[in-house]
Amino acid sequence: MNRISYKYILLLFPFLMISITLSAQEDYKLWLQYAKVSDSKLVSDYNSNINGIVALGNSETIRVASKELQLGLSSLLDNTTVIQQNIEAENVLILGSKTSLNEAISKSLNKEFEQINNEGYIIKTIQIKNKNHILITAKTDIGVLYGVFNFLKLIQTNKSVENLNIVDAPKIDIRILNHWDNLNGTVERGYSGSSLWNWQKLPDFIDQRYIDYARANASIGINGTVLNNVNANALILTPLYLNKVEALANTFRPYGIKVYLTARFSAPIEIGGLKTADPYDAAVQQWWKDKVAEIYTRIPDFGGFLVKANSEGQPGPQNYGRNHVDGANMLADALAPFGGIVMWRAFVYSEHDVNDRAKQAYSEFVPYDGKFRDNVIVQVKNGAIDFQPREPFHPMFGAMPKTPLMMEFQITQEYLGFSTHLVYLPKLYQEVLDSDTYTKGKGSTVAKVIDGSLDNHKLTGIAGVANIGSDINWTGHPFAQANWYGFGRLAWNPNLDSEVIAEEWLRMTFSNDLNFVNPIKEMMLKSREAVVNYMTPLGLHHIMDTGHHYGPGPWVSNLSRPEWNPVYYHKADKNGIGFDRSKTGSNATSQYTPDVAKIFDDVKTCPEEYLLWFHHLPWDYKLKNGQTIWDGIALKYQKGVDEVATMNTTWDKMNPYVDEQRFREVQMLLKIQLKEAKWWRDACLLYFQQFSGKELPKGVENPTQTLEYFETLKFPFAPGNN
């Protein structure tokens, strides 16, 4: 056969039969891909264990649980798993809460039921009349839904479903996302499009995304969402908006997700027509009581308020000479009759306070320990500054034993490369949760403060500032989905290992092929240290550019508030670099328990990853490996860049395992990350070099631009800076 047999074919373009991307299907589906199991032996095992589904109960939650099972199983096993009317057959998958089970079955599970709380679940292979069945049960329907998602995960991650006996329950009560979404649709520190909430079309248009948002959250056990920005707008509390909030609450309810709102402290003035918002004013108190009652009329399971008060310009009780306790307790009193709570943020610092900003939240809040109402929980950021690539744990953890504290992590990458940098945050979360406060001796970890076990608190919580937006892939970067996922998993159980979480996420989201899972898991696990190295090594912090926080800006020194300037934090000069927070400096170390303080205080024992956080050191100070500080910093920056280069080469080999679209997306993003890692390295080293006066050590690449070039870069419409 002659290859080109007709003259008129002048040019022939040979094609490979490449897979053609039809749409953004995979990007959208998060870790609920439910991709067909590729191992046919496994498929056959699963099919023989799952002959059908029997759903007990008729709640909306049981309905969505059953629907999810059908969706998941039919897609994973590529067949139609039929809802049964009975369990005549063997190997039926039965789901239902305890009350829907017959007494014998229920009794036989007494031990398991004792191990779980209201949100826990049991997945167990049981025998009825000598026939095997799989039972997914719980004390509540929501527990059953959690069980269903975890059963599906077994198949998604190619685990066996034989002889199952899984008993699991969340360790923390309030597992909540904080959306910093504005009513105009923008998202403060949002890098994945605009707000999910289409206030214009609510309440009558329920976007499918609201349902899929709820599914995704329920699948990892998130049970609360604060819909709007902590820099709050009082209009959210008007009937116009409450009507819309109600529609979202109705949509989320079957998935076990409660709605919370931020309460602008001055709302009684702005929308209530009062002259004051003084928490001691009876009319103000009554206004909040009435407003809360109005909300609960619409939303009987409304969660409560999140409040940022007297911080960064937000109004608060201090405007009236009152304090945080006065403000929080007033709102708590209004919410208490309905079971609502107040999450009062401890993220405060004052331009009038000359003390080290890192000390201010502790100084202001710790004296109030024990003075808050029972339904108040104080929300504390993981570190004392603000979501930096690395911070030591916040000294408030462990320091207020009589007050429940909840963790605030940031999932959105305000300071960690927006949505173009691949940074696996559960490593960061785990580092904080595992930190030992020593407040009740060794082993008093932050996790134990948060889960209430250290000080026997009934109210426990953990919040993540969401990275979710209107982008089709939800989070801007396909791998940023892992941070949402990982936050949820650690909120469920703060003792989980971030490596285990990475592996299950990769298997559910991309592939079970170990040729993919192993190298990419390693890439994820190393990514957090990489960003620390190429942005803020050795304890440096808050040296990003101003306002938008995009890229490096260690030179910025002209902002009105001293503690907004990077120079406040790195204090680089001819003599050295770093913020002396030891006894000889701001003495922030004294806010930790003596065991911890001692370690941080002494430059010899201070972990090097926090070195310049706690100490100001000369440029030729010797690190443990013998390098000078200058050389050490420079080599760390280079190491960060090198790591990102490795991430690029690793990913480039993953084409066979990933759909074309996501492969290319991640590839493009990793290239941006490499470019920006170099930008960080070059800009910071050129800047600090002015003070160190030293050459770059061997192994560090020369910058390709001048410091002046980097200083003139402007990003007028960088996202998230609303």
Added chain:
Amino acid sequence: MNRISYKYILLLFPFLMISITLSAQEDYKLWLQYAKVSDSKLVSDYNSNINGIVALGNSETIRVASKELQLGLSSLLDNTTVIQQNIEAENVLILGSKTSLNEAISKSLNKEFEQINNEGYIIKTIQIKNKNHILITAKTDIGVLYGVFNFLKLIQTNKSVENLNIVDAPKIDIRILNHWDNLNGTVERGYSGSSLWNWQKLPDFIDQRYIDYARANASIGINGTVLNNVNANALILTPLYLNKVEALANTFRPYGIKVYLTARFSAPIEIGGLKTADPYDAAVQQWWKDKVAEIYTRIPDFGGFLVKANSEGQPGPQNYGRNHVDGANMLADALAPFGGIVMWRAFVYSEHDVNDRAKQAYSEFVPYDGKFRDNVIVQVKNGAIDFQPREPFHPMFGAMPKTPLMMEFQITQEYLGFSTHLVYLPKLYQEVLDSDTYTKGKGSTVAKVIDGSLDNHKLTGIAGVANIGSDINWTGHPFAQANWYGFGRLAWNPNLDSEVIAEEWLRMTFSNDLNFVNPIKEMMLKSREAVVNYMTPLGLHHIMDTGHHYGPGPWVSNLSRPEWNPVYYHKADKNGIGFDRSKTGSNATSQYTPDVAKIFDDVKTCPEEYLLWFHHLPWDYKLKNGQTIWDGIALKYQKGVDEVATMNTTWDKMNPYVDEQRFREVQMLLKIQLKEAKWWRDACLLYFQQFSGKELPKGVENPTQTLEYFETLKFPFAPGNN
């Protein structure tokens, strides 16, 4: 078999095996669903006619054309249509431009090639060695791509592919979308999320949406896009942004789509460091020449500039005592060496001009006829006010025979219910295009002005203000996709029938089932008259609420510029209603040719749909059907509401033919539309009733709220009002 055989099953929720929505796949895919052809006879016919594909040529455009064919055919016919290396077999689908064909074939198509221009295409069944093949060819590769999309459409709409002989070519050169997208990601008058352009991630991240945007546009022949808002920001012309624009241009190029930008007239000052933007200033002229050269270095096929000057606060030549010709020609001179054009908008009106706003654009521009450079085209909105539900055609059409005029339609529904109202706009477009200007006697339609045939213009164009945003379904409302589609089809051929367009869109987007196509096509065709009736019947116009333009606001009278107030337009008082633009009034009618002016001028001959546009009439003036104006207005409002109610009942029956997600979305949106249609009716009638002093006629439902209620409605964050 006993139905519920085990005691422990206390509650059993019976399930139907409903189709479960996995994702927003269908919503995203627009009219390129490529759903499997359901008629098996047809599938077999198609398969027997298409044995394989041979693609001639190796351009990027041929590559994407071939890829699209594979994607489309494999999905439509549910098999893998293989790229062939030769045409040994029968029934090969051959695609390639004229130059890639052998001489014999090329010659045999001489007649067809003569009928088409550079963008036209030929789809023809040919014989080679007594074997049948289908040839898709054109003078250019872009023409081939258009042919491919139209061949796929044949199958999408279940047409035969036997004995094909299709010759088609666009009637208008520049078929362009105007995106009113701001650099901060918001979209002026956008109701479908934020801007598609992710300036933050460009140039290094090419979102799949950019490619799918290009595919969708190419499939309907759109060949240009203005990326940014006519209320322009000069920063788009800086290297930072041109670098990003270049990346988009590279992405769109294979699809035949040229990139254009808006040029802020004061850019020489704002980003050029000059003291003036005076078009007579040599430095200013040079600055633009240099800037244009810089753009063409990056983007060799850059299309040119769209300019809004001296209108609604935008800077322009009049700031320096120059006129529109001076401004346009200066930019034209800079662009001419590179083949670029200037689209200069005629949408101007002045707060200092006491004349009827409807007259001002004509008055200002018509005297300049013949004075613009050859590469300037004046862009005129379809009507003299501003994209109202109905306006008579703009009097400038036909009035500037020596100047090419391009049409500006609005696809985004600024005044027509945002993205919650189903309004099929091609009916509106067709009405305008079919309007007879009589400037060269009967038959001098607006379409002929636009396609250049009336006055023999070489440069022709038509622009649509895009309704495209970041929403997964692109346009906010699934049926708003039809307006994008329909605009493209009419831009290709302004003589197409809007009914034909509706039918092909429905078949491609939803279903070929006539039980669906026929009633829904009727619903679409009636929807435009419905919105006219429930918003602005009988020639009323511009009575929407202020700023955001959401909902009715006939009472608004407090805006600083008189012509911004609805009361300026309806002039309702005790004596009557309507704007007298006849000889006895503003004499706007005189701007039309005498044949047309005469018809509009005389209240007896003036079409009733324009009655109150041209005449102020007493409340008891008798319409042709014998009703008084008051009764007529009221009954029209009711009729609009009734039509929307019918749309609801029609759609409710369509569940069997549409995927669950889109079915529910449209259902929810139609309910909103009905609610808002009633709002318009009630608010406007209550307001006008104050002046008419008459009862509502029989058949008109009583309003459920008071006028005061409607007047107090506030929509603080209505979208699109940036």
